[in-house]
Amino acid sequence: MTKRNPDYDFKWCPGCGDFGVVRAVELALADRVTRLGEPIENTVVVAGIGCSGNLVHLQEGPQPFGIHGIHGRTLPIAYGVKAARPELNVLVAAGDGDFLSIGAEHIGPAAKRNMDVTCVVMDNGIYGLTKGQASPTSAFEAVTPTTPLGKLDDAMNPLELFLALGVNYIASMLSTRPRDLAATIGEAMEYPGFAIVHVQSPCTTYNDTYAALKGNPKQGIEPAAYPLPEDHDPTNREQAMAHATSGRIPVGLLFRAPESIPMYQRLTGARERAGQREAPDVEALLSTLEI
């Protein structure tokens, strides 16, 4: 199958980082099908609102299930899917505005529940679909239509935030390397707990950061992105925090908690201990109320 719906006419701008991300998601899901033998219909992609969320309609090839819901609520929707059907593979795809601004309140609870969901955060440092307003990750002093005097708020550091909130698996990646990204998304989906793959996915129309990320020696631009060194120990929270707050953008697996018991296992474990593995007996409950 080529495009799943020939009438669907949404387009990303030429050069948009999200092309690399959708390709990576397709590769990661296809790999999961071949390697684990899991049908594609076992995956649910929960997409946010914004340019990035359209990924759910633009995936080529065999289709997973999808939810394209409301702005900022990918995580609680994914929570509901996972609570109801722990055996499903749930992937969240959202932008920085959706995930880090309106939806930021949901990251902490998702991390603390350790729900077994993988999030692909497509960070372009701007609100693209509403035409270029400042987002939490836009640079301090960035001039945009909503910050004509320059952005007065400090830029949010998402990796530092995720570490502080106790996210158990955190990777920082680039949309320009879809195969690396696919491999990381694949690993994150297999990690038993809450995982965030944060992707620098530049917006060529409103916030083109390709040069800043890669650097440009001719223009004297030092690359903002750097690969995590080979000796980086992703199980070491302090090391991860040092890279997250280095002032540059580390690329690779930043943090992976070695111990991770996902939401569903916690519930079944607690129910096992409390003797609550059996469904409720309504007749018996009514009998306790009988006069």
Added chain:
Amino acid sequence: MATDLVVRFAGEGGQGVVTAAEGLAQAAARVGYHVQTFSTFPSQIKGGPTWAQTRISTRPVLAAGDQLDVLVVLNRYAYDHHIEECRDDGIVVYNSGDFEIEDGNRCIGMEVDRLARETGNPLAANMVMIGAVAALAGMPAEYFTDFIRERFTRGRANDAVIIEGNIKALDLGMDTVQETGLTVAGLDSPPLTEGPRVLMRGYEAASLGAIASGLDVFVGYPISPATTMLTFMERYLTGDGSYVGQSSSEIESITALIGAGFAGKRAMTSTAGPGLSLMSEGLGLAWMAEIPLVVVNVQRGGPSTGLPTKTEQSDLLTALNPGHGDLRIPIIAPGSVEECFYAAAHAINWAERYQGPVILLSEASVAERQQDVPRPPLSSIRPESRVTVNGSEAIDGDGPPRRYRGEQLTPFPVPGGPGAYVANGSEHDEYGDTTHLPKWHLQMTHRRFGKLALLEEDLFESEGTEAQIALMPWGGSKGPSRAAYLALRDRGDLAWYFTMFLNPLPPALLEELRAKELVLVPELNYLGQFAGLLRQQGVRAEAITQYTGLPFKERFLTERIRERLEARTGELVRV
């Protein structure tokens, strides 16, 4: 002898007035009386004016009663604020350890706290009060001693001591009253009731109805007066395959339900006014993407934080149109504790049947009160399951599956199975992909509203239908309205209607209402919300409103209705 005994306990939060009222109700129900409790308190844990009431009757109780046979008051404030509701021949039992009533000849002073301390258990103050009431109404001590033994036999080392202390407290209360020689009219013997009965609260009935109807997932956020349902579910919705969780907000609750409903499960939450407001965008998504789920909204006084622990019926318009844009959420509003059970089961069935969100509109006074009701037979609950996609239907030729095909309900694709699609909150085409073309917005709008016809059921009560003026309350105003109707029924000029299905209304009911000269709608809000909705649907409806945070009183309603009936007679004479 009397058919009814209405007792109110009033004091401060933490003084055990609610426990006293419920203990009295439980003991009376145990010996075969019909009972109903009502309690009201401020939004604080300790202190603040609190009162609770029990009505014991030889007939099924419709309302908590507005004339007190016995008023038990623990402080001066309570006496001053409740004495007007005591019958002329009623009796006041007051806490003489706290204040004195100088001019009362039907008042009994009792040092409640000192008597409780004498038993060695200061917590037994409520049993002293119950003892006093029992003696006044001539109820035998055994009614209560058996109840105390049952209630406090909890397998703990000090059970015997606590039981003994409570029985002693009961005796002290009874003795104090018997010394005065005062009594109220003794209750007739308990009636012979047929079949097993249960004593339950509205939220327990709703929770059990939902579980009986196959509930899988419950996610909620604490909020008065809806938290009780969440805690009930946390405790009793057990078993592999089910999930209960506390969310971080009502936004999280509703969107989690969307995820669970999308994943093929029956999902429910409970909330109240402010939470319903936060759920508005999510309810719109569920309507738009056609996801089954149930929100139980336990109404309290609003707007904003309003009256968190009081009762009101002011969320009807919000429940009907919680979100922006064109939508109309199906609503079921139970009128009694018993109806809560069937309403919750029905709400889950409706969500499955039409593949969309349903609101169960309860209210504080219905959810929290205790009442004896016939034990609901589980055979009367028939859980429905949404129509789902099976292998062959999902394949639309060689093209992608068309989840939203046509203007009628279509089979629901369940993740893990065939028919993968995108459940989309943006307007979409039949595949679920976003589109802004007018033809799709037209088709999908017709589709979403058209499915409501699947919920039209002609289930309603009616009586005296030849009369041209009708009384039709909704929700928890049913009880006092029914009592008023019974008081006026013999006039022969008033019809009675009731349904818990507010949207869509039973079509045959709507037709009958449209033929009436006037439909009177008692409701606890300022706007006359339901009367307004009926007028929109071509019914000559007029509201009888009250907005005090308390339920209607029977006498108030009876008089208001009588005035309206007689005004009409006057008009006819003038014509």
